[in-house]
Amino acid sequence: MNNRTSGTLVFFFAFVLVVSALFPPVILDDFIFFAAPAQVSKKEAAVLFVGDMMFDRSIRTTIEEKGEEYIFSCIRDLFGTVDLVVGNLEGPITSYASKSVGSVVGSPENYTFTFPTSTAALLKRNNVSLVSIGNNHIMNFGRDGLVQTKQWLESARVRHFGDPDAQESDRVARMTINDTPLSFINWSDWTSDKTDHTVAQVRVEKESGRVPIVYAHWGDEYVPPPQRVRELARSFVDAGAVIVIGSHPHVIQEMEEYHGARIYYSLGNFIFDQYWDDAVRTGLGVSVTFDTQGVVAVREHVFSLGRDRRTCLKSE
Secondary structure, X not given: OOHHXXXXXXXXXXXXXXXXXXXXXXXXXXXXXXXXOOOOOOOOEEEEEEEEEOOOHHHHHHHHHHOHHHHHOOOHHHHXXXXXXXXXXXXXXXXXXXXXXXXXXXXXXXXXXXEOOOHHHHHHHOOEEEEEOOOOOOOOOHHHHHHHHHHHHHHOOOEEEOOOOOOHHHOOEEEEEOOEEEEEEEEEOOOOOOHHHHHHHHHHHHHOOOEEEEEEEOOOOOOOOXXXXXXXXXXXXXXXXXXXXXXXXXXXXXXXXXXXXXEEOOEEEEEOOOOOOHHHHEEEEEEEEEEOOEXXXXXXXXXXXXXXXXXXXXXX
């Protein structure tokens, strides 16, 4: 090796060390790249919560016509600014043919959902790496539909929580992001056992040194939260939940601060083909920064669900 080659190698390795210090390497699947400095410190986790996601009916046919990525094309950049996106998967992922495509509005078939088997990989590519499956549509194709859903999600490395087949302690998704131990706990009016079981699980997660987050599927569609839901949400906070996120009503509901914790009773729709008024065409996203003590910062995003079936940022 001559002096010029040796000098070049020394310069190269020195350059790599400097870049590594300024831009820490991120390992993603089988690739390593140098990322720009994150918006939050290494000891904090940035999570974006969105509402109901439905990939059947006209959403399915639009994907078939325009490609899978079309649905997420407006909000992909936003999804890349956080460590994790979490939403409600409003139905099973199965190999069954759709019953809802072409069905009569208001008929039972119109509300019986199954999503294409490619949905899990689509979610993963767009940083939706955790979904709640505790809801009123997950059993639309019976237990086989539930089993297929879990298989497709797991094969795409998308985590899930709220499994109606599991014991309460196994319905929790535990993830440690940037040294922040998060526990995602589901409550569902349709698939959870008893409120005291879920409240007790929140307390267990808190006492084990984790940060408990409740993502619920509850209440009544298109109307404000009933008193029953309000009391349940507050019981989760009393047990140690640092934030409560709600879904199912298909419209944005109020946010309440209770004992220092935010309760979002409903984020409304995120991916859905309901367009008859602004309430169902508008969804809310909540970006939350967590550390080991709980919530550090919150930022809200308003989404607009277009008749072209894309969901786009409406305002900040």
